[in-house]
Amino acid sequence: MRIMHEHDRLDTLRHSMAHVMAEAVLELFPGTQIAIGPAIENGFYYDFDLPRPLVNEDLETITEKMKAIIVRNLAFERKVITRSEARELFKDQVYKLELLDAIEEGEEVSIYSLGEFTDLCRGPHVESTKELRSDAFKLMNIAGAYWRGKETNPMLTRIYGTAWSNAKELRLYMQHLEDVEKRDHRKLGRDLDLFSLHEEAGPGLVYWHPNGARIRQEIENFWRAEHYANGYEMVYTPHIGKSWLWETSGHLGFYKEGMYPSMEMDNADYYIKPMNCPFHIMIYNNSKRSYRDLPFRWAELGTVYRYEKAGTMHGLLRVRGFTQDDAHLFVTPDQMEEEIAEVLRFSLYMLKSFGFSDIAAYLSTRPEKAVGDPKRWDDATEALRRAIEKEGLSYEVDEGGGAFYGPKIDLKIKDAIGREWQLSTVQFDFNEPERFDMTFVDRDGTEKRPYMIHRALLGSLERFFGVLIEHYAGAFPPWLAPEQIKVIPVSDAYDEYARSVVSELKKAGLRASGDYSDNRMNAKIRTAQNLKIPYMVILGEREKESNGVSVRYRTGRQENSIALGSFIKQVQATVAAKAQLS
RNA sequence: GCCAAAAUAGCUCAGGGGUAGAGCGGCUCACUCGUAAUGAGCAGGUCAAGGGUUCGAUUCCCUUUUUUGGCUCCA
Numbered sequence: 001m002r003i004m005h006e007h008d009r010l011d012t013l014r015h016s017m018a019h020v021m022a023e024a025v026l027e028l029f030p031g032t033q034i035a036i037g038p039a040i041e042n043g044f045y046y047d048f049d050l051p052r053p054l055v056n057e058d059l060e061t062i063t064e065k066m067k068a069i070i071v072r073n074l075a076f077e078r079k080v081i082t083r084s085e086a087r088e089l090f091k092d093q094v095y096k097l098e099l100l101d102a103i104e105e106g107e108e109v110s111i112y113s114l115g116e117f118t119d120l121c122r123g124p125h126v127e128s129t130k131e132l133r134s135d136a137f138k139l140m141n142i143a144g145a146y147w148r149g150k151e152t153n154p155m156l157t158r159i160y161g162t163a164w165s166n167a168k169e170l171r172l173y174m175q176h177l178e179d180v181e182k183r184d185h186r187k188l189g190r191d192l193d194l195f196s197l198h199e200e201a202g203p204g205l206v207y208w209h210p211n212g213a214r215i216r217q218e219i220e221n222f223w224r225a226e227h228y229a230n231g232y233e234m235v236y237t238p239h240i241g242k243s244w245l246w247e248t249s250g251h252l253g254f255y256k257e258g259m260y261p262s263m264e265m266d267n268a269d270y271y272i273k274p275m276n277c278p279f280h281i282m283i284y285n286n287s288k289r290s291y292r293d294l295p296f297r298w299a300e301l302g303t304v305y306r307y308e309k310a311g312t313m314h315g316l317l318r319v320r321g322f323t324q325d326d327a328h329l330f331v332t333p334d335q336m337e338e339e340i341a342e343v344l345r346f347s348l349y350m351l352k353s354f355g356f357s358d359i360a361a362y363l364s365t366r367p368e369k370a371v372g373d374p375k376r377w378d379d380a381t382e383a384l385r386r387a388i389e390k391e392g393l394s395y396e397v398d399e400g401g402g403a404f405y406g407p408k409i410d411l412k413i414k415d416a417i418g419r420e421w422q423l424s425t426v427q428f429d430f431n432e433p434e435r436f437d438m439t440f441v442d443r444d445g446t447e448k449r450p451y452m453i454h455r456a457l458l459g460s461l462e463r464f465f466g467v468l469i470e471h472y473a474g475a476f477p478p479w480l481a482p483e484q485i486k487v488i489p490v491s492d493a494y495d496e497y498a499r500s501v502v503s504e505l506k507k508a509g510l511r512a513s514g515d516y517s518d519n520r521m522n523a524k525i526r527t528a529q530n531l532k533i534p535y536m537v538i539l540g541e542r543e544k545e546s547n548g549v550s551v552r553y554r555t556g557r558q559e560n561s562i563a564l565g566s567f568i569k570q571v572q573a574t575v576a577a578k579a580q581l582s
Numbered sequence: 583g584c585c586a587a588a589a590u591a592g593c594u595c596a597g598g599g600g601u602a603g604a605g606c607g608g609c610u611c612a613c614u615c616g617u618a619a620u621g622a623g624c625a626g627g628u629c630a631a632g633g634g635u636u637c638g639a640u641u642c643c644c645u646u647u648u649u650u651g652g653c654u655c656c657a
Contacts, residue, residue, distance in 0.1 A: 053586070143652030144585025151654045155585050158652070190593070199630085199648045255657050275657075309583050309655065310648090318656080403657065427657095491614040518613080519620085526618040540616055552617055560617095 010165065014039035016076060016125045017066075017137055017163040018046045023117035024065035025050075025159075028058075034119070035095040035147060035156055042173060043137075043162035047145055049095070050157050059139045062159070067134040069115070076125035077113045086111065086120060095147065096120045136170045137163035179417060185469035186315040192474050192531060194482075195316065195465070204313045204320030206462050211482035214511070215468075216461060218480050220301060222353070223325055223458070230346055232297040232327060237279030239303065243269040248435055249278040254404075258306050276302035277429070277454060280328045281436045284450075289440040294450060295335050299327035301461065316466030323461040329453040332440065336380065336451050340426065341387040343455050344409065347424040348391060350457045351413055353578055354468065355477070356423075358414035361393040364401035371405055372430025380428040380451070381407040405431035415471040423464065427454045475532040475554060477580040478571060485512035485571070486528040490521045490540035497544045501537060501564060508568045510575075512537075525552065534581050535571060555581055 018037035021044070026032055029050055037046030081089070083100065086109050090096035099120060103109060112121045114129070126132065140160045147153035164170045181187075189195045194212035197205065208216055224234065243262065246252040251259065251274060262269040273279070280298050289296075303323045312318055331339050351359060363384055366377045384407055388395045395409075402408055406428030412420045429452040432438075439447040458464040468480070478484050485505055489498040498514045505512035515524040521538065528536050536552040542561055543549055549567055550560040574581070 056587075141651055142586060145653045146584075149654070151584075155653075157585075160652080197649095203648065251657075258655090258657065306656085311583065311585095311653085312655065313649095405657085488617090490616055493614070518611095520613090520615050521617070522615085523619050524617095529618055536617080538617065542616085550617085556617090558617065 010163075011039040012124050012126055013132065013165065014044040014163045015123075016129075017132060017161060018044040019076070019112065019114050019117065019119055019121070019125065020066050020069050020129065020132065021062065021139070021159060021161060022046050022048075022119060023069055023114055024062050026117055028061060028065055033093060033095055036099070037119075043140070043160065045158050045160045047095075047147070047156040047158045049154070054142050054157055054159070056142070059142065059159070063139050066137070066139075070129045070132050070134045072115065073128055073130045074115045075128045078110055078123055078125070079113070080108050080110050083109055089118065090120060133164075133166055135167040136165060137161055138170065138174070176417070180419075183417070183470045183473045184315075185317075185466040188469050188474040189316070192482075194469070197315075197319075202320075203310075204308060204318075206316060206319055206321065212465065214482040215476065215480050216465065219458070219461065219464070223301070223350070226346075226350065227299050227327070230297075230342075232299045235280060235283060235298045235300050237276060237283070237300060237302065238273075240270045240272050241278065243271060245278050245282075246271050249275075249281075249432055250435055251275065251278075258308075260305050260307055272305045273302075274304050274306045276300055276304065276324065276326045277328055277432060277452075278436070281432060281438060281452075284330055284438060285436060289330075289450070291332050291440055291442045291448075294440055295329055295331040295339055297327060297329050299325070302326045316462045316469075319462050322463065324456050325458045325461065325464075327455055329455065330438070330440075330450045331453070332442070332448075333379075333451060336453075337383040337386065339453065340383045341390055343426050343453065344387045344391055347411060347426070347455070347457045348393075351411065351423065355471065355580065356413040356415070359393065360412050360414075360420075361388045361395035362398055362401075362410045362412065362422075363388060363395055364398040364403075364408050364410070366407060367400045367402055367404060369404055370402070371434070376430055376451075377407060380430075384409050384426070384428075403427060405429050413467075415467065416473070419470075421467045423459045423467070424457050425455065425459070428452070429454055472580075475581075476534075477574075477578060478534045479575045479578045481532075481534050482511065483513060483531070483533050484510050484575070485535040485537055486524075486531075486533045487512060487514040487537045487539065488521060488524045488528065489514065489516070490538065492516070492518070494539045494541075494544055498539050501539060501549060504564060505537075505568065508572065510568070510571055529554065537567070553581055 015038065018039065022034050022037055025048055026034070031051050033049035035047035035049065037044065086100055087097065089111070090100065100109070109120070110122060111118050112123060112125055138161060140162055143158045143160065144155045145158040147156055162170070162173060164173060192211060193209050194215070195209055196207045197203065198207065227234070243252065255274065259274050260272045262271050280300070283298065284296065301323050303321065305321045308318060308320050313320070329339055329343070348359060365381050366374070370377065388409060408425060408427035410422050411424035412422045414420055433449050433452050438450055438452070440450050442448045487498045487502050487505070489495050495514070495516050498516070502512050502514045515528065517524065525536060532554060534554045538550045538552060546561055547564070548561045549564050550558070551562065551567060552558050
């Protein structure tokens with residue numbers, strides 16, 4: 001007998017659960033048109049065209065109905081039928097008829113029946129609802145979804161559910177969701193006073209508060225130092241440019257709807273920048289370039305603005321104004337491969353410095369519509385592939401998934417609870433060097449076209465910050481923590497000693513402050529703990545007498561009456577190592 | 583942009599056709615404290631905005647804005 005993998009088994013169970021839900025919805029809402037209902041990660045969904053919109057209370061009713069169906073111990077019966085039989089069977093189900101048309105000639109058409117409910121379906125399913133547990137599923141939410149995912153198609157009502165083998169697994173999953181909620185960067189951003197967004201001042205535009213700005217400064221300082229150390233130069237470029245620039249780059253032709261609208265001045269249209277690259281090209285084209293000058297590696301923390309559709313914004317993760325950790329490499333064809341490998345190595349180094357070690361690559365190749373010589377595409381794509389392989393990364397190929405102007409590598413990291421986030425991107429560009437007529441004079445005295453590579457390692461600082469907050473659940477490692485040390489005198493009799501300790505800590509380059517409120521020590525600790533400050537220094541009679549400190553770590557660990565100097569050294573070492581408290 | 587839900591104090595939330603409530607936070611005072619909340623008092627709101635229904639709207643209706651969960655998009 002074939003042993004089914006756990007994954008397949010759960011998928012089957014979830015898919016069957018989707019059928020049970022469809023049966024329940026059809027019983028409760030006669031006349032409903034049903035579309036598709038697959039298993040997905042953690043559960044299932046089914047899309048319906050319902051006689052009326054659903055409200056949240058309906059989920060309870062549907063849940064009860066599903067439980068009633070499950071206890072009926074109905075069998076899932078598979079049958080292979082002909083096309084015309086299927087057409088007759090689903091004559092009132094317009095979406096099923098459309099799906100039927102999409103099944104290729106020669107492929108068999110199968111249906112599954114569950115009680116009164118019959119669905120066009122490839123299967124597989126569990127044998128009977130006996131195998132489903134009515135205490136191991138939960139309907140999660142109602143959402144709109146376009147039929148077949150196309151914006152021009154009608155909007156259907158999608159019901160999402162989660163389903164597991166047993167009640168315990170469901171409970172664990174619900175706990176996981178709670179954990180995710182606790183990590184939500186929007187909540188932590190408020191609680192830790194890191195950033196804010198203001199509807200009255202413009203949606204999708206981020207305000208970095210002092211605490212958030214501290215973290216950003218640390219990230220930026222590290223980023224700049226590493227870029228200089230890796231052969232990059234910094235540039236600064238304007239935030240707006242005349243329409244000439246964007247016509248030449250092609251942005252006005254291809255991406256105008258993604259740009260903030262123009263402003264007119266002195267009979268010219270200016271646009272706020274959605275990308276930094278045309279500006280970097282202006283610097284390149286400012287002089288005649290020789291092959292001896294190349295490669296150029298120019299980096300900029302460039303703030304760009306893009307018009308994201310109203311419904312798509314999400315905290316820091318999807319915003320309208322953001323700062324890319326951008327760089328452009330202008331290289332000769334024979335430098336390309338080494339440069340790509342180097343960018344990838346650098347990228348991995350940067351990500352690992354922030355505690356991300358589980359990294360996967362995605363290689364996107366030439367799409368149908370593309371600019372540039374196919375030979376160059378092949379060369380570039382192979383260079384990207386070799387670079388990935390050289391770094392020993394696991395990768396997937398997205399055939400035809402590249403931008404029209406060049407192939408790319410995206411890197412995705414996994415955070416502390418296993419969620420994937422795309423951060424780095426390395427993209428070839430065969431478009432802009434043409435459009436801006438970029439050249440360099442080669443060894444043989446002729447003018448040639450340089451290769452151009454766009455790359456962002458962290459993506460954007462806003463998005464990266466959001467990911468970091470969720471990754472660390474707000475408990476930043478000391479090198480990033482906005483406040484590293486809270487000095488807590490046990491009563492105001494020790495405020496003076498506390499001030500002298502704070503002053504020593506600051507002299508040592510550490511971020512520290514004292515809590516001189518009239519709260520009790522317990523309350524001060526609680527406050528500091530809730531702010532996830534890595535170190536708490538407790539000062540009372542014992543410490544004052546011995547001229548030492550007692551340390552309470554964020555983790556709960558304690559070290560009593562140690563010398564201030566050795567504490568400082570220890571913190572400095574942790575900061576220098578960019579280590580997390582364990 | 584589309585579907586649905588939501589918007590009440592800085593935060594979390596209760597309430598409800600007749601002048602607005604709690605906890606936390608803030609401020610003031612008392613307490614002088616040893617590893618996750620000392621006590622008391624005070625202040626704080628055009629109930630998102632605009633329009634309508636009504637004798638009267640924060641409450642009901644409409645529009646707009648924003649937010650949330652999805653869909654689409656993401657150069």
